[in-house]
Amino acid sequence: MIVFKTEGSIPIKMWLNKIDEGAQLQANNLAKLPxxxxxVAIMPDCHQxxxxxxxxxxxxKGVIIxxxxxxxxxxxxxxxKTSLIxxxxxxxxxxxxxIRKIVPVGFNHQKEAEDWEKMPDVTSQNFPVxxxxxxxxxxxxxxxxxxxxxxxxxxxxxxxx
Numbered sequence: 031m032i033v034f035k036t037e038g039s040i041p042i043k044m045w046l047n048k049i050d051e052g053a054q055l056q057a058n059n060l061a062k063l064p065x066x067x068x069x070v071a072i073m074p075d076c077h078q079x080x081x082x083x084x085x086x087x088x089x090x091k092g093v094i095i096x097x098x099x100x101x102x103x104x105x106x107x108x109x110x111k112t113s114l115i116x117x118x119x120x121x122x123x124x125x126x127x128x129i130r131k132i133v134p135v136g137f138n139h140q141k142e143a144e145d146w147e148k149m150p151d152v153t154s155q156n157f158p159v160x161x162x163x164x165x166x167x168x169x170x171x172x173x174x175x176x177x178x179x180x181x182x183x184x185x186x187x188x189x190x191x
Contacts, residue, residue, distance in 0.1 A: 033069075038062055044072040052078030057086060065093045073107060114191040122183060129181055136176040143168035 035041045039061035049057070053076050060082060061070045067089040076085035082098050090098075134140060146168060152160050174181065185191055 036061065040066050041069040042072060043069050044076075046072065046074045046076060049076055049083075050078055053083035053086070056081065056083045060086065060088050063088075063090075065090045067091045075107060109186075111186065111188075112191045115185075115189050117183070117191050125183065126181075133181065134173040135179075136174075139166070139169040139173055140171065141169075144171045 032044045032047070033041050034044075036058055039058065042057050042061050044057075049072065053072070056078060057070050057072055060066055071087040072083060073085040073087070076083050078084070079086070080097065082088065082095075088095070088098050143165065149164075149168065152164055155161075183191060
């Protein structure tokens with residue numbers, strides 16, 4: 031992790047070695063906001079967004095910034111450490127082939143909706159947009175999306191896959 035601070039700002043913590051100029055400028059601007067809290071966090075998938083870097087996290091005091099959610103609402107990163115320290119190229123190809131069969135990509139959704147009992151109850155809430163998009167959301171769980179979204183298998187610094 032790289033930590034830096036510009037004059038009159040809170041720290042920026044980055045989990046990447048190189049950030050594009052536009053995203054860096056946006057992170058610097060966020061760090062100078064009077065309501066920004068503790069630090070700005072920049073994730074490894076960071077790139078320039080619309081006012082806030084995609085892959086950036088900003089905690090605030092006393093305000094909510096809807097645009098800080100960005101265009102990738104629900105987008106995030108997850109890493110799973112396995113007990114493996116080696117994996118053959120053939121096994122990798124097989125696993126990635128199965129992932130491509132199972133996980134819808136881009137605008138593709140699941141063929142069957144998720145069980146609604148596993149989802150929050152929105153029927154009693156007065157949020158028309160949520161109710162309108164609810165059925166679609168049931169088929170979007172477990173999808174990858176498009177753009178810079180990806181699934182990868184790699185060896186970590188600790189030697190584990």
